[in-house]
Amino acid sequence: MGDTVYELLALGLRYVFVLLAALMLLRVVLTMWADKRSYQQALRQLPDAGLVGEVVDLSNGRGQPLPREGLIGSGRSCDIRIGKLHRREMEFAFRPGLGLKLIPLRRRHQALLDEVPLNRADAYALHGTILDIRGTRLRFRLFAGLDLPQRQLVHQLPTEEGLYDLADDALSQLMDPGAGLPPAIPPDPMLEMTWQHAPLPPELLSPPDSATPKSRRRARREEEV
Amino acid sequence: MRTRVQGDSRRLTLPGMLFFFLGFLLLGLQTPDYRAFMLAVLVPLAFYLVTAALLRLLSADRVLLCLVNFLCALGILALYRLNPARGLGQTFNYAVGLLGMVGCMLLVRFWQRFRWTLPLIALAALVLMALPLMFGTVKNGAKAWVSLLGVSFQPSEIVKVAMVLVMAFLLSRRMVLLALAFAGVCLGLLFLQRDLGTALLYYAISLVLVYVSTGSLTFLALGTLGAGAGAVLGYQMNTYVQNRVSIWQNPWQDPYGIAWQVVQSLVAMVNAGPWGTGLGLGNARTIPEVETDFIFAAVFHEFGLVFGILVILIYLLIFLRGVGVARRARTRFHTLLALGCSCFIALQTFVIIGGNINLIPLTGVTLPFMSYGGTSLVSSLCIMGLLQGVANANEHGLEEDQLMALMGEEDG
Numbered sequence: 254m255g256d257t258v259y260e261l262l263a264l265g266l267r268y269v270f271v272l273l274a275a276l277m278l279l280r281v282v283l284t285m286w287a288d289k290r291s292y293q294q295a296l297r298q299l300p301d302a303g304l305v306g307e308v309v310d311l312s313n314g315r316g317q318p319l320p321r322e323g324l325i326g327s328g329r330s331c332d333i334r335i336g337k338l339h340r341r342e343m344e345f346a347f348r349p350g351l352g353l354k355l356i357p358l359r360r361r362h363q364a365l366l367d368e369v370p371l372n373r374a375d376a377y378a379l380h381g382t383i384l385d386i387r388g389t390r391l392r393f394r395l396f397a398g399l400d401l402p403q404r405q406l407v408h409q410l411p412t413e414e415g416l417y418d419l420a421d422d423a424l425s426q427l428m429d430p431g432a433g434l435p436p437a438i439p440p441d442p443m444l445e446m447t448w449q450h451a452p453l454p455p456e457l458l459s460p461p462d463s464a465t466p467k468s469r470r471r472a473r474r475e476e477e478v
Numbered sequence: 479m480r481t482r483v484q485g486d487s488r489r490l491t492l493p494g495m496l497f498f499f500l501g502f503l504l505l506g507l508q509t510p511d512y513r514a515f516m517l518a519v520l521v522p523l524a525f526y527l528v529t530a531a532l533l534r535l536l537s538a539d540r541v542l543l544c545l546v547n548f549l550c551a552l553g554i555l556a557l558y559r560l561n562p563a564r565g566l567g568q569t570f571n572y573a574v575g576l577l578g579m580v581g582c583m584l585l586v587r588f589w590q591r592f593r594w595t596l597p598l599i600a601l602a603a604l605v606l607m608a609l610p611l612m613f614g615t616v617k618n619g620a621k622a623w624v625s626l627l628g629v630s631f632q633p634s635e636i637v638k639v640a641m642v643l644v645m646a647f648l649l650s651r652r653m654v655l656l657a658l659a660f661a662g663v664c665l666g667l668l669f670l671q672r673d674l675g676t677a678l679l680y681y682a683i684s685l686v687l688v689y690v691s692t693g694s695l696t697f698l699a700l701g702t703l704g705a706g707a708g709a710v711l712g713y714q715m716n717t718y719v720q721n722r723v724s725i726w727q728n729p730w731q732d733p734y735g736i737a738w739q740v741v742q743s744l745v746a747m748v749n750a751g752p753w754g755t756g757l758g759l760g761n762a763r764t765i766p767e768v769e770t771d772f773i774f775a776a777v778f779h780e781f782g783l784v785f786g787i788l789v790i791l792i793y794l795l796i797f798l799r800g801v802g803v804a805r806r807a808r809t810r811f812h813t814l815l816a817l818g819c820s821c822f823i824a825l826q827t828f829v830i831i832g833g834n835i836n837l838i839p840l841t842g843v844t845l846p847f848m849s850y851g852g853t854s855l856v857s858s859l860c861i862m863g864l865l866q867g868v869a870n871a872n873e874h875g876l877e878e879d880q881l882m883a884l885m886g887e888e889d890g
Contacts, residue, residue, distance in 0.1 A: 259508055263756035266500060270781055271753065273500075274788045277493040277548065281541055281795060284490065288541070292806070295876060302879040303808060321808055324652075330693045341652070346809075358652075398885030 305347045306380070306395035308333050319353075319393070322346035325386075326358075337389050345378075349400040352377030353393060355384070487530040490544040494551065495522035501555045501757060508758045513562060517554075517569075525551050528576060532866075536583060539869040541799050545792050546847055546862050550575075550855070552789070553848035556777050557769055559758060564769055564850050571852040575859030582639070582860045586815065586867025587874075596647045600660060603640035606633040607667040618767075618842050619718055620673040634668060634676045635853040639860045642822060645684060646814035649691035657688065674712065674719065675841030679825055681705060686821050687814055719839075726839040739766045743775040743834050747786075754782030769850040771842055774834045790831065793846075797824040803868050808875040816868040819861045 296302055307316040308325075323332025328340035335342075343364065344356040355376050357364050364371040365385040366378060378384065379402070380395040395401060498521045506514030525547050532538040550572050558565025589595070610633060614621040622632050641664060648657035661684035668677035685701040688694075712719050725737045733741040742765040749755065762768055762776035769776075778786040800820025807813040823846050830849075833840035844854040 259504075260756070260759060262507070263504060263759050266504060267753045267756050267782060269500065270497060270757070271784050271788070273493040273497040274785060277490070277497070277544070278788060278791060278795070280490055280493070281544060284486065285541055285795070285799065289802075292876075295880075299876075299879050299883055301883065302876065322810060344652070396882060398882040 301396065304396070305353070305399060306393060309392045309394060310335060311383070311390040311392055316394075319345075319395075325391075333391075335389055335391070338386060342386060347399075348377070350402065352379045352401055353382075353395065486540050487526065487533050487544075490540060491526045491529050491547075494525055494544070494548045497548075498522045498525060498551050498555060502558070504757050505555075505559055511562070513566065514558070517558065517565075521551050521554060521569075532580070536580065536866075537870055537873055538583065538866045539799065539803065542796060542803075542862065542866060542869065545796050545799075546859070549789075549792060549847035550859075552777065553773065553850075553855075556773055556780075556848065557850050559780070560763060560769055560776060567852075568850055568855070571855045572859075574852065575856040578856050579859040579863035579866065582863030583867040583870065586812075586864050587870045592643075592647050592811070596644055599640050600644045603637045603644065604660075604663060604667075606640075607637050607664055609633050610671050611667065614671065620842065621671045622673040622676070631853045632851075634671070634673055635851075635857040637664065638676075638679075638822060638857050639864070641680060642683070642815060642818040642861065642864065645687050646811055646818050649687055649814050650809070650811035652691070654688060654692060658684070672716075672718070673842075674716075675829065675843040678841060679822065679829065679843065681708070682825050683818055683822055687818050690817055691810075691814060722839040722841070726836060729836060739772070740833075740836055740840055742766065743772050744836060746775050746779040747783075747835065750779045750782050750786075752783045754778075754780050754785060756780065770844055770854075771830060771840075771849070772834055773845050773849045774831050777848070778834075790827075793824065793827045793831075796820070800824075800865050803865060803872060806872045807868055808872065812868045812871055816865055819865040819868075822861055823858065 301318075303320055304318050305321055306319045308319050309316045317333050320332050322345060324341055324344055325331060325333040325335065325338065326340050326342040327334060327336050327338050331341070333345075339359050341358050343358055346354050346356075348354050355364075355366065355371060355378055357371055366376055367382055368385075371384075378393045380393065382393045384391045384393065499518050502514050502518035502521060505511075506518060529540070529543050529547055532543055533540050554565055554568045554572065557568050609624045610622050613624055613626075615623045615625060615630075617623050622634055623630055624633055641661070644660055645657050648654075648660065661680065665677055665680055665684075668674075668680060681701075682705075685698070685705070688701070689698045713723060721736050724731065725740055729737040729740045729744065731737065746760070746762050746765055750760075754760070757780050760776075760780040762772075762779045765772045765775055774786070774789070777789060797820050800816055800823070804813050804816035804820065807816055826843055826846050829838065829841055830843050830845045832838040844851055846858040847855065849855075
């Protein structure tokens with residue numbers, strides 16, 4: 254191709270290149286705009302998006318939305334702000350299938366999860382769990398629909414086979430008191446202490462005071478009705 | 479859904495496909511070269527197929543994907559125009575980078591055991607960073623390159639990806655001191671290599687991430703003061719830095735000596751006018767380091783001011799989209815990761831384009847996605863993969879929420 258023809262072609266195509274790049278950018282901007290609108294629409298339909306429930310301060314009944322992960326404390330950057338606590342008291346993160354993992358950041362501040370000292374690595378809060386930190390009682394209320402195990406209160410409930418064993422033991426005790434019993438063991442003070450920290454929770458004595466929290470959308474719809 | 483994805487990818491990529499078809503066709507007509515005609519078919523096809531395939535198979539963010547692919551293909555076109563061998567080499571780098579991008583995307587989306595892998599990644603990053611001090615070769619005043627088994631690479635470019643990952647993870651766990659220690663060691667090693675441009679990027683990203691993570695104005699103020707003190711100290715200690723600053727203040731004081739690069743870049747851009755000299759008609763090869771640091775000046779020279787502004791807008795849109803991804807993220811780790819990735823790309827672009835147009839002193843960093851260089855392109859695409867992974871996780875999270883709402887209503 255001759256130089257002049259090429260020159261003419263290249264000079265003419267300069268405008269085409271700019272036009273095509275501008276067209277692509279325009280389409281990108283329009284797509285971004287459409288994405289933004291559809292995201293906002295989705296959020297309007299799902300006001301609880303990103304949340305897993307709420308935390309209620311039992312001293313004043315005030316609830317705060319509970320995100321998937323964050324920090325409990327009195328600091329400005331905390332997701333759950335409770336005035337009486339330390340600036341950064343505890344971390345939490347929702348783990349599907351397990352519950353809300355709680356990680357104390359202040360080892361010296363004794364926290365109780367359903368009356369059990371919170372010092373294990375696998376401490377998970379479930380719906381209705383009560384957390385005591387420095388005199389503040391917080392109740393976790395997790396949304397229905399989350400992948401959560403059944404709440405096992407304080408102790409592992411005996412299985413069906415375990416119940417049969419217990420019944421057998423009780424029956425043999427009645428038939429022959431004293432037989433088959435192990436020799437008396439002096440009471441372990443640590444064991445007693447642990448037991449004192451874990452009395453029967455109120456949920457077992459009375460039915461739960463509230464059901465699973467409804468989503469805000471559902472609550473609003475009910476209000477409207 | 480599938481029809482929508484197909485439609486979207488076609489609608490977004492069609493102008494770009496036409497752009498690269500015409501561009502390579504024009505270059506092929508200039509000096510009849512079968513490779514240019516081949517690229518005229520292959521590059522638009524790859525542009526469409528990569529965008530459509532990643533959209534369909536991995537639900538990647540279509541806007542980010544389209545913009546990044548456009549910039550990569552523009553880099554290949556500009557490099558082919560300057561040096562056909564470099565252009566062809568860049569297509570290979572692009573293919574490797576795409577694999578890296580997909581890998582990083584899957585890592586963020588599916589890998590859950592960062593607690594155990596991140597210390598290893600951090601350790602590997604520090605070892606890589608220390609390599610140039612032992613086996614490095616000096617290039618452009620910085621001892622930042624390593625040749626291993628015949629392959630030459632810049633470890634600080636690879637460590638960029640690890641750095642964003644590690645900093646985001648540590649800060650998401652509120653291990654601020656550990657994060658600062660990691661960033662400090664990286665910066666120290668970069669200073670020893672005299673790679674000040676990359677050190678500037680690392681410092682700025684660390685500062686942004688620490689500020690976003692802690693919300694502490696004290697950190698920000700201390701960091702800014704530290705940057706100021708470091709700049710003054712660097713200026714006093716390095717004649718290299720003094721030269722760069724004096725070039726920035728007045729490039730015409732020594733146009734044939736130390737300011738040759740910047741002056742040539744400015745002249746090329748001024749000669750371009752609003753519409754450029756025309757593809758294949760410019761003489762951007764007179765600019766030193768035109769394939770790496772000054773690729774923007776070369777594109778500006780042949781495509782013009784209007785197109786140059788459009789390129790800057792593309793980078794701006796990538797940054798805005800990245801910040802949007804960070805805002806929608808479900809976890810702190812994802813938020814910090816997305817923000818770190820977006821800021822890395824944006825800051826690097828600002829630093830090098832600012833240096834090209836003499837807005838700030840010139841530093842030797844590459845223009846993301848466009849400059850020639852395997853390490854640079856692969857690391858930039860990996861960073862984009864991390865961002866895509868977070869975007870993908872956000873989509874998945876929203877779907878989970880919708881499902882949860884449905885199940886909640888059924889339970890209620």
